[in-house]
Amino acid sequence: MARLLRKKYSYLPPEGTVDHLVVGAGVVGLAIAERLVKAFPGRSTFVVERHGQVGQETSSRNSEVIHSGIYYPPTSLKTALCIRGRDLIYERCEQYGIGCKNTGxxxxxxxxxxxxxxxxxxxxxxxxxxxxxxxxxxxxxxxxxxxxxxxxxxxxxxxxxxxxKTGIVSSHVLMENLEKEITDSETGELVYGTRVVRIDRAEPSGGGKRGDGSEDGWVVQTLTEDGGGGEGERTAVLAKSVINAAGLNAHHILNQILPQEQRLQLxxxxxxxxxxxxxxxxxxxxxxxxxxxxxxxxxxxxxxxxxxxxxxxxxxxxxxxxxxxxxxxxxxxxxxxxxxxxxxxxxxxxxxxxxxxxxxxxxxxxxxxxxxxxxxxLSKKGETAVDFSITHPRPGFISLQGIESPGLTSSLAIAEMVEQMVREEVHGLGKGRGQNVSERGRLESWA
Ligand SMILES: Cc1cc2nc3c(=O)[nH]c(=O)nc-3n(C[C@H](O)[C@H](O)[C@H](O)COP(=O)(O)OP(=O)(O)OC[C@H]3O[C@@H](n4cnc5c(N)ncnc54)[C@H](O)[C@@H]3O)c2cc1C
CATH class of the missing domain: 3.30.9.10 (D-Amino Acid Oxidase, subunit A, domain 2)
Structure with missing residues (x-):
């Protein structure tokens, strides 16, 4: 699909620049964007969502349960993020008056x-x-x-x-709250009805070479809807960092930047x-x-x-x-x-x-x-379930895949983790470090 998309949508030079571009306005993408907007008020954050509203896919089609964190292996990300996320959701619901109930x-x-x-x-x-x-x-x-x-x-x-500690939350109200915090900020923006169709690494600048960390980021090409369900305008932006939170479509976004042999199948x-x-x-x-x-x-x-x-x-x-x-x-x-x-x-x-x-x-x-x-x-029928996968496979490209349950419960904790990755591995690293910037990544290095 990555190759087919590239054939269909030829390269377009970028027209503007953004510091953080989040793909997908489900609960995870929104939580990440809200966190980035607040953590880095001097940098711009865009969320690009293909539907006309937030949370039209998995985030509005689940049990809305705030899980306690008991079901997953003790050392897994699922356990750590679920427990932390559970506490953060209860706190946030109280702080903003979001409907939730600690039913047990x-x-x-x-x-x-x-x-x-x-x-x-x-x-x-x-x-x-x-x-x-x-x-x-x-x-x-x-x-x-x-x-x-x-x-x-x-x-x-x-x-x-x-x-x-188990309870329920209105996922819609939670997402509306996150959306409002982003749009009320000076530097956050949500772009609806717009689909990411192609991603290219920006060419090295300032005399650098590919792989030495001098790249300027990612050229993210988007396609807006024409209002009648058809294809509208194509445009491209230079994103200093991309955060892939595209849920059921996350592998198609990730595969855009990977060679054939590393491509992921969900x-x-x-x-x-x-x-x-x-x-x-x-x-x-x-x-x-x-x-x-x-x-x-x-x-x-x-x-x-x-x-x-x-x-x-x-x-x-x-x-x-x-x-x-x-x-x-x-x-x-x-x-x-x-x-x-x-x-x-x-x-x-x-x-x-x-x-x-x-x-x-x-x-x-x-x-x-x-x-x-x-x-x-991330696992097939009959295989043992796999942990959340939150990786940094290429400089400035953070990717989340397999964010199934307890992804709603974990969303605010995932956002904390991604903020940390952006702070340490994207902004903190500066240019020229090359190689593996994430210990957590299972994709070990880049070319
Ligand atoms: C049946 C079921 C029950 C569940 N129950 C619970 C539960 O009780 N408690 C719990 O904690 N978790 C639960 N979960 C898990 C939880 O719903 C998910 O982990 C969470 O909603 C994932 O959010 P997300 O933002 O990653 O994905 P999504 O909500 O799928 O958001 C991804 C977004 O990316 C957008 N997108 C995709 N491709 C593109 C593109 N090319 N360009 C632009 N936008 C794009 C999509 O339109 C979508 O809005 C359940 C899941 C399921 C399926």
Missing amino acids: KLVLATSQEQMGYLKALHEKARKLRELGVGDVPLEWLSGEQVRELEPDVGERVVGALLSP HFAKGSYFSYRGPGVSNVRHLLYPCPEENVSLSGLGTHLTMDMDGEIRFGPDVEWLSPPLDEEGEDVPDFWATRMAVTDERMQLAIDEVRKFLPGVKAEGFAPDYSGIRPK
Whole structure:
């Protein structure tokens, strides 16, 4: 796709300059841009978003859960960023009056085998404290104690862990708040209806050579919409640094700057949600999660009960791997998933069977297909889940890929981390250092 795009959109010389260019106005791109605007008030920050509004893709198609940080390996970025991000979200919600609720969550076991899974989670929480990674409090409840708290939970549930730090947030209000902070600033700007179509390294200046760090940045070419869904004007800007936060499209942006053999392929797992109105949930106050059936894989946490800020109940998301059509270079056709968002009745029946294991009073008639979201995954179906990937593969090009759950919870902490990378590795490094500027990068060096 990278080659095809380059053929379609020939090089354009840049017309202006920006210090930081963030691709994508999902919650992660917005959080990063807000942080950069505040951390570097003397430098300009643009966010380029292809849709007409913020958060039209994964950031508005998720469970809106503030996760506690218990599910991921202790030394992973997911754990560290989730715990830090969780605390930052609660603080921010309080500071700006953004809707969020610290509901707490119950992870429910329906067998002795699942009690073993809960024990492992409990032990992990202890380890996280011991290692100084963070505090994820968990409390043991017997089946009876669960039913005292949540009378709708069935007799099959033999025990549970209560996670008091889990909650819900209105992702839309959070994104609107971040958007406002950017647009109210002197140096931040959001550019909507504009798609990044091509990225070239700026030619070396001042007598330098490629690879010696003297490049001026990246020539980012964009295409605006013509208002009728067609292609409008093409233009290019010189970005001193680029931050790729393009979510489901992040690999297509990253692959623009990588040689063929280093190109990345993302994989896609859809999650469907079902709204519910009916008996069997009238008293529910906590988020209710089953134990994942295959607890070796973190690809899904099981079809669980969440609620939004208005108290509307929904179940989901399930996990359905998608097989994308491939282009002539063997890469997935960009945005192929846009035609696969419908939620089907077949998936709904599977969800009802799952939910009845812990909430026996729910009635099939109360379920209705709701919405779906797509997880951008770095691992394939059947492979062990992979950590977030936040890399600095080329000077001044920071790239985030595989930002699946808990990306919403982690967004403000990811922004902190990227700010640090920009401060130390982009602005702090100056010119001429060359080679690997990020210890975190898995792409070790540049040519
Ligand atoms: C089913 C599901 C449930 C989830 N539940 C939770 C949860 O409960 N809690 C939690 O913490 N996390 C959850 N997540 C994860 C969370 O939603 C994501 O990690 C987060 O929204 C990712 O945000 P993002 O900004 O990286 O991506 P996105 O929201 O996808 O934003 C990327 C943006 O980039 C734009 N873009 C792409 N290509 C271009 C281009 N070429 N030019 C310009 N713009 C471009 C897109 O239009 C889009 O707006 C869930 C995810 C899914 C799929």
